[in-house]
Every structure is written in C-alpha cells, then in structure tokens.
Amino acid sequence: MNVYLIVIVAYFAFVTLISLVTKKAASKSAASFLIAGRNLGVITCAIVVAAEWLGGMSTIGVSEKAFKTGTLQPILYNIATAAGMIIIGFTVARHYRERGVFTVSEMFRSIFGSKCQQYSAYAFLIAYITLAFVQLQTCASVVAPLFNINWTWAVIISSAIITIYMYIGGMHALAITGIIHLTAMFLGLGVALVVGFIDIVKLSGGLSLGELLIAKDSPTDWYNPFSFNFSEAFSLLLGGVLGGMAGQASIQPIFAAKDAPTAKKAAVLSGFIVAPFGIIVGLLALFAKTGLFFDPDSIKNAKMILPTLLTNENFINPILGGIALSGILAAILSTVAPVNFAVVTIAAKDIYHAFINKNADDKKVTETAKQLVILVNFITIPLAIIMKGEILDTAYISYAIRSIGAIVLIFGLYKKNWISANSVKLAFIGGSIVTLVFVILQKYNIFDFDKTYAAIISALIFITIGNLYSTYKYKQAKQ
Numbered sequence: 435m436n437v438y439l440i441v442i443v444a445y446f447a448f449v450t451l452i453s454l455v456t457k458k459a460a461s462k463s464a465a466s467f468l469i470a471g472r473n474l475g476v477i478t479c480a481i482v483v484a485a486e487w488l489g490g491m492s493t494i495g496v497s498e499k500a501f502k503t504g505t506l507q508p509i510l511y512n513i514a515t516a517a518g519m520i521i522i523g524f525t526v527a528r529h530y531r532e533r534g535v536f537t538v539s540e541m542f543r544s545i546f547g548s549k550c551q552q553y554s555a556y557a558f559l560i561a562y563i564t565l566a567f568v569q570l571q572t573c574a575s576v577v578a579p580l581f582n583i584n585w586t587w588a589v590i591i592s593s594a595i596i597t598i599y600m601y602i603g604g605m606h607a608l609a610i611t612g613i614i615h616l617t618a619m620f621l622g623l624g625v626a627l628v629v630g631f632i633d634i635v636k637l638s639g640g641l642s643l644g645e646l647l648i649a650k651d652s653p654t655d656w657y658n659p660f661s662f663n664f665s666e667a668f669s670l671l672l673g674g675v676l677g678g679m680a681g682q683a684s685i686q687p688i689f690a691a692k693d694a695p696t697a698k699k700a701a702v703l704s705g706f707i708v709a710p711f712g713i714i715v716g717l718l719a720l721f722a723k724t725g726l727f728f729d730p731d732s733i734k735n736a737k738m739i740l741p742t743l744l745t746n747e748n749f750i751n752p753i754l755g756g757i758a759l760s761g762i763l764a765a766i767l768s769t770v771a772p773v774n775f776a777v778v779t780i781a782a783k784d785i786y787h788a789f790i791n792k793n794a795d796d797k798k799v800t801e802t803a804k805q806l807v808i809l810v811n812f813i814t815i816p817l818a819i820i821m822k823g824e825i826l827d828t829a830y831i832s833y834a835i836r837s838i839g840a841i842v843l844i845f846g847l848y849k850k851n852w853i854s855a856n857s858v859k860l861a862f863i864g865g866s867i868v869t870l871v872f873v874i875l876q877k878y879n880i881f882d883f884d885k886t887y888a889a890i891i892s893a894l895i896f897i898t899i900g901n902l903y904s905t906y907k908y909k910q911a912k913q
C-alpha cells in the first residue's frame with residue numbers, strides 16, 4: 435500500500451504545483467480565468483476536451499457497468515461522446531467560437547434573447563451539479579479504499595485538491611494539467627491492459643478471454659455493445675451524442691480556442707482520443723470478472739472493481755499498479771475539475787453577470803467566479819456523501835437535460851423559423867421537469883421509461899406547443 439501511496443501523492447503534488455505556476459496567467463482577467471484568454475491551439479484544445487470526457491464515467495462508471503453486465507456495452511459511452519465531438523466539429527464548433535461567448539446559455543441569448551439564457555442556465559446548473567457530485571463520488575470511490583479512510587473524508591480530501599488547483603489556475607490550470615492527466619491515463623491503464631492479456635495467457639491454460647467470460651455467465655456475444663439491452667445501449671449512444679453538443683464542460687475548451695478553424699479541428703481530433711479509452715477500461719473490468727486474479731463474487735460494490743484489480747499483486751506489480759491507479763485518479767480529476775468549472779462559469783456569467791449584477795466590471799466577475807469555485811464544492815460535497823446510485827445511470831440525468839439544449843441549439847442555428855423564444859423557455863422548463871419526474875418514477879419502479887428518451891420527446895413536444903402559442907399570439911396581435 436505504501437508504494438501506491440507514494441506514487442499517487444507525488445502525482446497530486448505535481449499537479450498542484452503546476453496550478454501554482456499558472457497563477458499569474460490566470461489572474462489577468464475573467465477571460466483568462468474562465469477560458470484561458472481564448473488562446474488554445476488545436477492539440478492543446480483537443481487534449482483538454484478529451485481530458486474532460488475521459489473521467490470518472492469513463493473509468494469507474496464504464497468498469498462498474500462492464501463488470502455487472504459481463505459485456506462491453508458501456509464502451510458506447512465513449513463511442514457516443516467521440517462521435518458527438520466529431521459532429522460538433524463539423525456543425526456547431528465554428529458558431530460557438532465565432533460568437534465569442536463564454537457559455538452555452540450565452541449562445542442561446544445571442545440567438546433567442548436574454549430570457550432564454552436565464553432559463554437554460556438554470557437547467558444546465560441542475561445538469562452540471564448532478565454531474566459534479568457524481569464525478570466527485572468516482573474520485574472518492576478510489577481514494578477511500580486506497581488510503582483506508584471513510585467515505586466522508588475521501589470526498590472532502592478529493593474536493594479540496596480539486597478546489598485548490600481550480601481556484602489558483604482557472605482554465606489555464608485545466609489546460610496544462612489536462613495534458614498531464616491524459617498522458618498518465620493512457621500510459622497507466624495501457625500498461626495494465628497489456629499486463630492483463632499476458633497474465634490471461636499464462637494463467638488460463640490456453641483459454642481465451644471470451645471462453646473465460648462465458649464460463650462466468652457472460653453472453654456469447656459479450657464483445658457486442660448492443661448484446662445486453664438494445665434500448666439501454668441506444669440511450670447511451672443518443673445521450674452521449676446530444677449531451678456533448680450543449681455540454682458546458684466539454685464545450686468550454688472550444689470557447690478557449692484561438693479561432694474558429696482551431697475550434698473545429700480540436701473538436702474532431704478530441705473524438706479520436708476519446709473513443710479507444712472506454713475499450714481499455716471495459717476490458718480491464720472483464721479481466722477482473724474472469725476470476726483468474728481474485729474471486730469476483732467478493733466484490734460487493736462494483737465501483738471498486740478497478741482499484742481492486744490494480745492493487746492485486748496477482749495481476750500487476752505494485753509500482754505498475756500505482757502508475758495505473760494514478761491514471762484512474764488523473765482521469766477522474768481531469769473531469770471533476772472542468773465539470774465544477776462549468777458550474778462556476780454558468781453561475782458567474784449566465785446568472786450573476788447577466789441578471790444579478792449587469793454592471794459588474796471584469797475584475798468583479800473574476801472575483802465572483804473564484805468565490806463560486808469554493809461555493810460549488812461546498813454544494814457538491816454533501817451531495818456526493820449522501821446520494822448513491824450507479825455512476826453512468828445517475829450521470830445521464832445531466833446528459834438528458836443537456837440533450838434538450840442540443841435540440842434547441844440545432845433548431846436555432848439551422849432552422850430558426852421552426853422555433854420561437856417561447857418554445858425555448860418551455861423546452862427547458864418542461865423538459866427538465868419531465869426528465870426529473872421520469873428519474874423518480876424509474877427509481878421507484880413505478881414506470882420504466884428511459885430519461886434520455888423522455889427528455890428528447892418532451893422537448894420536441896414543448897417546442898411544438900411554444901410555436902403554436904407564438905403563432906396564436908402573433909395572429910391575435912394582427913387582428
């Protein structure tokens with residue numbers, strides 16, 4: 435355990451040091467703090483986008499679900515988000531960067547007006563606070579067993595580290611540390627994957643991974659992501675594609691690109707970085723399920739499957755395991771911070787600056803954003819401690835709400851005459867409420883209908899109702 439402790443503490447100390455180095459650049463203005471002065475190049479921008487996607491859901495979430503199902507179904511999360519970013523690159527990335535906005539809601543304001551910014555901001559706050567506490571849980575789920583501390587302290591320690599380098603460095607810190615995180619993630623887990631395949635050949639007596647999994651009750655087509663539950667799999671795919679299009683955390687680095695062509699290229703490139711990672715993590719979880727390294731039935735909480743595997747000396751040398759665990763924590767940290775930062779940016783720009791204090795100068799907005807960094811973490815800590823549930827399932831509440839934003843954005847940019855300001859307000863209010871209602875109904879087994887489908891269908895219905903109402907008001911005004 436001391437080896438793991440030394441490796442991981444050294445890694446976190448290094449990341450925090452990087453944030454201290456970026457302090458001077460981050461303190462210049464709100465643009466410097468929130469979007470790195472809009473000066474990111476293609477590779478840096480793509481890496482920051484990819485690092486945001488490759489977090490707790492791509493590690494703990496994917497491995498948890500792969501272990502439970504005995505299939506590679508959850509890799510659809512990475513495939514969907516990769517496809518989503520490529521689509522963004524060829525559709526909306528240019529529009530985001532050309533309009534010079536800080537947030538997705540500001541984008542809606544530029545298209546539909548200030549009221550639409552306000553309603554979308556509140557919906558996105560719900561979406562990202564949900565995602566923030568889920569991501570914080572993924573970090574705590576690794577820290578708690580690794581350092582033998584209770585859940586509450588694991589959450590608090592994880593949150594403290596995130597807060598420190600966010601507060602000090604802003605988006606500059608996320609840009610620099612994102613590069614470090616991505617390197618650690620692919621190096622650490624890539625080595626673990628190679629070690630796993632070698633170990634299976636040595637220990638299985640010539641059996642393949644597929645034969646071992648089928649013996650553990652996995653379906654014969656375990657490698658097919660759609661083999662377990664087609665409706666659930668398609669929901670993962672659809673939510674991932676649409677959720678990214680209006681995702682503040684994943685889009686924020688696009689705002690920070692130095693120009694529109696850079697934004698487009700970075701979005702497309704990020705997709706090719708994101709896609710392979712889910713396959714690596716999914717396979718590692720299935721290695722654990724084979725039973726070659728430990729009894730899989732001994733794992734009571736599937737969130738612990740990756741830390742358990744990587745701290746098992748029958749599977750991997752402790753030094754290599756420590757590097758791989760650093761990769762997991764790097765992945766989680768690379769997402770938790772941008773997600774929290776998305777909440778801060780939405781609150782600072784879409785609510786505080788746009789509606790509470792419109793006359794605030796640049797310095798005041800920057801100060802408020804820094805104060806909100808601390809406040810956001812105070813909000814997410816109790817939620818992470820109290821709320822429980824499967825990682826991917828809970829996080830898709832956020833994706834469902836963001837899917838509403840994606841639909842509104844597509845209409846606004848490409849079919850403006852098909853949508854009105856009233857439609858936008860109704861879509862965000864009604865769609866968000868419907869999403870949360872279906873989450874509750876599904877939780878208590880009252881009515882089982884996927885929340886992503888509910889969000890998309892309700893958004894389209896409310897857009898239609900809003901258009902009909904706007905048409906009626908227009909005709910009334912002409913009479």
